[in-house]
Amino acid sequence: xxxxxxxxxxxxxxxxxxxxxxxxxxxxxxxxxxxxxxxxxxxxxxxxxxxxxxxxxxxxxxxxxxxxxxxxxxxxxxxxxxxxxxxxxxxxxxxxxxxxxxxxxxxxxxxxxxxxxxxxxxxxxxxxxxxxxxxxxxxxxxxxxxxxxxxxxxxxxxxxxxxxxxxxxxxxxxxxxxxxxxxxxxxxxxxxxxxxxxxxxxxxxxxxxxxxxxxxxxxxxxxxxxxxxxxxxxxxxxxxxxxxxxxxxxxxxxxxxxxxxxxxxxxxxxxxxxxxxxxxxxxxxxxxxxxxxxxxxxxxxxxxxxxxxxxxxxxxxxxxxxxxxxxxxx
Amino acid sequence: xxxxxxxxxxxxxxxxxxxxxxxxxxxxxxxxxxxxxxxxxxxxxxxxxxxxxxxxxxxxxxxxxxxxxxxxxxxxxxxxxxxxxxxxxxxxxxxxxxxxxxxxxxxxxxxxxxxxxxxxxxxxxxxxxxxxxxxxxxxxxxxxxxxxxxxxxxxxxxxxxxxxxxxxxxxxxxxxxxxxxxxxxxxxxxxxxxxxxxxxxxxxxxxxxxxxxxxxxxxxxxxxxxxxxxxxxxxxxxxxxxxxxxxxxxxxxxxxxxxxxxxxxxxxxxxxxxxxxxxxxxxxxxxxxxxxxxxxxxxxxxxxxxxxxxxxxxxxxxxxxxxxxxxxxxxxxxxxxxxxxxxxxxxxxxxxxxxxxxxxxxxxxxxxxxxxxxxxxxxxxxxxxxxxxxxxxxxxxxxxxxxxxxxxxxxxxxxxxxxxxxxxxxxxxxxxxxxxxxxxxxxxxxxxxxxxxxxxxxxxxxxxxxxxxxxxxxxxxxxxxxxxxxxxxxxxxxxxxxxxxxxxxxxxxxxxxxxxxxxxxxxxxxxxxxxxxxxxxxxxxxxxxxxxxxxxxxxxxxxxxxxxxxxxxxxxxxxxxxxxxxxxxxxxxxxxxxxxxxxxxxxxxxxxxxxxxxxxxxxxxxxxxxxxxxxxxxxxxxxx
Numbered sequence: 001x002x003x004x005x006x007x008x009x010x011x012x013x014x015x016x017x018x019x020x021x022x023x024x025x026x027x028x029x030x031x032x033x034x035x036x037x038x039x040x041x042x043x044x045x046x047x048x049x050x051x052x053x054x055x056x057x058x059x060x061x062x063x064x065x066x067x068x069x070x071x072x073x074x075x076x077x078x079x080x081x082x083x084x085x086x087x088x089x090x091x092x093x094x095x096x097x098x099x100x101x102x103x104x105x106x107x108x109x110x111x112x113x114x115x116x117x118x119x120x121x122x123x124x125x126x127x128x129x130x131x132x133x134x135x136x137x138x139x140x141x142x143x144x145x146x147x148x149x150x151x152x153x154x155x156x157x158x159x160x161x162x163x164x165x166x167x168x169x170x171x172x173x174x175x176x177x178x179x180x181x182x183x184x185x186x187x188x189x190x191x192x193x194x195x196x197x198x199x200x201x202x203x204x205x206x207x208x209x210x211x212x213x214x215x216x217x218x219x220x221x222x223x224x225x226x227x228x229x230x231x232x233x234x235x236x237x238x239x240x241x242x243x244x245x246x247x248x249x250x251x252x253x254x255x256x257x258x259x260x261x262x263x264x265x266x267x268x269x270x271x272x273x274x275x276x277x278x279x280x281x282x283x284x285x286x287x288x289x290x291x292x293x294x295x296x297x298x299x300x301x302x303x304x305x306x307x308x309x310x311x312x313x314x315x316x317x318x319x320x321x322x323x324x325x326x327x328x329x330x
Numbered sequence: 331x332x333x334x335x336x337x338x339x340x341x342x343x344x345x346x347x348x349x350x351x352x353x354x355x356x357x358x359x360x361x362x363x364x365x366x367x368x369x370x371x372x373x374x375x376x377x378x379x380x381x382x383x384x385x386x387x388x389x390x391x392x393x394x395x396x397x398x399x400x401x402x403x404x405x406x407x408x409x410x411x412x413x414x415x416x417x418x419x420x421x422x423x424x425x426x427x428x429x430x431x432x433x434x435x436x437x438x439x440x441x442x443x444x445x446x447x448x449x450x451x452x453x454x455x456x457x458x459x460x461x462x463x464x465x466x467x468x469x470x471x472x473x474x475x476x477x478x479x480x481x482x483x484x485x486x487x488x489x490x491x492x493x494x495x496x497x498x499x500x501x502x503x504x505x506x507x508x509x510x511x512x513x514x515x516x517x518x519x520x521x522x523x524x525x526x527x528x529x530x531x532x533x534x535x536x537x538x539x540x541x542x543x544x545x546x547x548x549x550x551x552x553x554x555x556x557x558x559x560x561x562x563x564x565x566x567x568x569x570x571x572x573x574x575x576x577x578x579x580x581x582x583x584x585x586x587x588x589x590x591x592x593x594x595x596x597x598x599x600x601x602x603x604x605x606x607x608x609x610x611x612x613x614x615x616x617x618x619x620x621x622x623x624x625x626x627x628x629x630x631x632x633x634x635x636x637x638x639x640x641x642x643x644x645x646x647x648x649x650x651x652x653x654x655x656x657x658x659x660x661x662x663x664x665x666x667x668x669x670x671x672x673x674x675x676x677x678x679x680x681x682x683x684x685x686x687x688x689x690x691x692x693x694x695x696x697x698x699x700x701x702x703x704x705x706x707x708x709x710x711x712x713x714x715x716x717x718x719x720x721x722x723x724x725x726x727x728x729x730x731x732x733x734x735x736x737x738x739x740x741x742x743x744x745x746x747x748x749x750x751x752x753x754x755x756x757x758x759x760x761x762x763x764x765x766x767x768x769x770x771x772x773x774x775x776x777x778x779x780x781x782x783x784x785x786x787x788x789x790x791x792x793x794x795x796x797x798x799x800x801x802x803x804x805x806x807x808x809x810x811x812x813x814x815x816x817x818x819x820x821x822x823x824x825x826x827x828x829x830x831x832x833x834x835x836x837x838x839x840x841x842x843x844x845x846x847x848x849x850x851x852x853x854x855x856x857x858x859x860x861x862x863x864x865x866x867x868x869x870x871x872x873x874x875x876x877x878x879x880x881x882x883x884x885x886x887x888x889x890x891x892x893x894x895x896x897x898x899x900x901x902x903x904x905x906x907x908x909x910x911x912x913x914x915x916x917x918x919x920x921x922x923x924x925x926x927x928x929x930x931x932x933x934x935x936x937x938x939x940x941x942x943x944x945x946x947x948x949x950x951x952x953x954x955x956x957x958x959x960x961x962x963x964x965x966x967x968x969x970x
Contacts, residue, residue: 078804086642
């Protein structure tokens with residue numbers, strides 16, 4: 001039993017949803033975990049955009065962050081470690097009509113799934129990717145992650161991490177076809193929401209790195225940044241974020257940054273202190289892979305049959321007397 | 331690169347070299363029931379095209395055909411190298427030909443080094459006729475000339491019937507660069523030797539070069555005619571393999587093309603893949619035609635991404651397919667487990683090659699059955715089917731898609747290198763609407779229905795697809811209950827594993843018992859699977875004609891296995907499997923019954939049916955020959 005496309009269209013009208021229409025279960029994240037703030041922002045976005053829950057899809061990998069889909073009353077796919085992006089790409093290629101979000105962690109995205117991360121940027125499929133970056137492996141109990149800063153003590157680096165942390169922003173901005181890169185922090189919910197909203201509205205892959213607190217394993221990691229507003233630099237622009245008066249009063253360290261300027265975006269991406277927060281790069285012109293591939297076509301039986309028969313013709317040996325059917329040019 | 335060796339593969343049987351003497355035209359053709367011919371050259375000299383064309387012409391003549399590609403592992407191996415030979419081997423028959431057969435009867439070689447490669451692997455009959463390019467005798471490089479003469483003389487001494495042919499010289503009368511076109515000269519000679527209608531050869535050239543300039547077709551036709559005339563004038567033999575033209579249209583394709591056409595005909599829309607030999611040609615062909623019917627081939631960044639991409643596509647819409655070979659199949663294991671756990675339909679095609687590790691990319695082996703059935707950690711039940719013929723390759727994909735979506739399971743299609751590049755005509759498929767997947771169900775989920783509402787008997791449940799109102803849930807690879815909630819309690823874990831397992835049992839109940847080839851009872855039953863079917867049945871046919879009480883059984887469904895197999899086995903005094911994967915030889919010094927490793931299918935049927943099944947297998951990277959199987963069966967019959 002299938003519903004005709006026209007009927008689906010009719011249903012698009014007059015639907016309004018409340019926050020509870022997107023809420024599912026009680027999150028099992030630790031008290032004070034930054035994931036809670038991301039969840040709140042995303043649920044608010046779904047409500048404000050009236051996203052139909054059955055047409056909305058959250059795909060994740062493995063890790064604390066990847067529990068995210070379980071707390072959304074939409075379709076969700078909680079897959080395997082590192083592979084959220086290719087799963088989401090398959091979903092989008094098959095169903096361009098779905099709103100696709102990806103929740104992935106610093107281990108999931110930047111370590112075990114790093115190959116997919118690079119290529120996802122290049123495919124530039126229309127989806128919103130949230131990198132929940134707490135700079136530590138949480139679910140497996142405090143091992144250094146690729147984004148852990150040098151010197152960080154963890155169960156696998158008891159004498160301090162040996163290597164400099166990988167910077168997800170510079171990496172992303174270095175990949176061909178990058179079209180949207182932003183950075184948010186979980187402790188400024190208003191900006192977090194605005195950034196996720198801008199990411200959602202971007203057509204193409206929007207990559208949002210969200211610096212996220214882990215109260216269990218790294219309780220002090222972002223303390224200095226939370227206490228001193230000057231250690232956060234907000235990127236504002238008429239083509240990017242516009243700050244409320246209240247926020248502007250608190251966060252005086254601001255920079256007018258045109259998100260179409262990739263060179264400046266790359267410079268900003270390298271800054272760690274103060275933390276740049278806002279839209280670093282935005283290019284709505286980059287082609288979207290599923291459109292390049294004409295995904296989501298309606299195919300009739302007759303259409304498939306005629307394509308199939310014309311292929312068979314190329315390989316057919318006709319019985320005697322029917323040789324005329326063979327086209328020498330086939 | 332020039333090697334000379336003592337040729338010891340065959341018993342020396344002195345014979346005079348036949349020098350090509352002009353013979354009066356109209357020589358009588360010797361009638362044969364079958365013949366095996368091969369064309370071998372350096373890579374890039376077109377022997378493969380020549381062989382494929384000969385196969386197509388023979389099929390059009392109405393002959394039974396089985397062609398096998400001879401492929402070097404490298405794209406451009408050094409010229410004149412023993413391991414670098416590239417070409418095609420064609421078994422021509424009066425009736426239907428089901429396998430590549432035994433040793434080669436006639437070979438055309440463009441140099442003596444590539445020929446040596448074939449001699450060494452024992453592919454040529456002891457008195458095989460060799461048509462050898464003679465230009466090397468006059469090579470300006472004394473080493474090459476010496477190597478040629480030495481090899482030639484040894485081949486003659488070893489009993490081969492060597493005929494030197496100045497192909498290069500003859501071709502240069504027509505084209506400036508004989509490298510481009512010698513293959514068509516060779517094709518012309520073969521058309522003459524096998525009494526083929528030369529017009530079919532010209533049609534074939536038109537087909538191959540149809541898109542090119544008319545002058546290209548013209549010069550190739552000239553070469554074809556020249557080869558034909560040269561053979562007519564200079565060779566003192568000619569064969570005729572009686573043919574009966576089919577009354578039905580036949581299609582001539584290789585196994586990988588058949589798999590791709592199966593994808594097309596199954597209504598699947600997305601194929602995600604990563605390049606790997608010998609599976610890639612499935613995607614090559616599919617890439618060129620899938621878009622015509624609205625399909626998409628996605629070349630992913632790696633094998634894992636290809637599999638998870640297909641899983642995402644399947645989950646959200648219609649069943650998707652990923653195509654790979656051994657190493658890629660290993661990489662996909664975790665993802666396959668996810669599809670099993672989430673009950674996402676998925677078709678995985680594994681065109682098996684030699685393993686383990688990188689193994690033998692261009693050689694045949696049936697080494698992945700166990701991985702296909704038991705792969706991925708934990709209990710991950712999936713369906714495994716193995717096509718046995720080129721025709722099977724086509725239909726198996728359609729069947730696989732149907733089972734995958736009916737049972738929400740992973741279906742693995744196990745093909746192999748032998749099927750991948752072999753061609754055999756089969757009746758043109760009649761398109762059926764029933765092959766296609768239905769359009770994506772977007773109807774509302776009735777209140778109260780759960781994402782995994784497992785039927786307590788069959789384990790089946792309605793599949794929830796994004797877009798269906800009321801069906802919102804999160805699919806998870808974690809243990810879950812019927813609501814798809816993460817559940818670690820003992821009862822949920824066991825009941826969900828039971829449901830996934832019972833789906834296999836439910837499918838098994840629908841399968842038909844495979845037919846026995848030969849009498850339903852007797853002294854020996856040979857069991858096989860996959861591409862060995864034709865060779866096994868040929869061997870059984872020959873031995874039955876001699877009065878041996880031997881029959882064979884070929885399994886298409888490896889997991890689950892059809893009902894009634896045990897009963898068949900019980901009607902035979904002995905049972906043996908014949909396979910292309912490793913098993914220890916019980917005669918080896920260190921091997922006894924307590925440490926002998928059985929081949930894959932033997933292990934399975936022994937454990938499933940508690941019958942003392944023996945096995946014989948080889949892993950030589952070549953299709954198993956019917957004559958080898960005959961020998962094995964005779965030995966087994968003799969054993970007490």
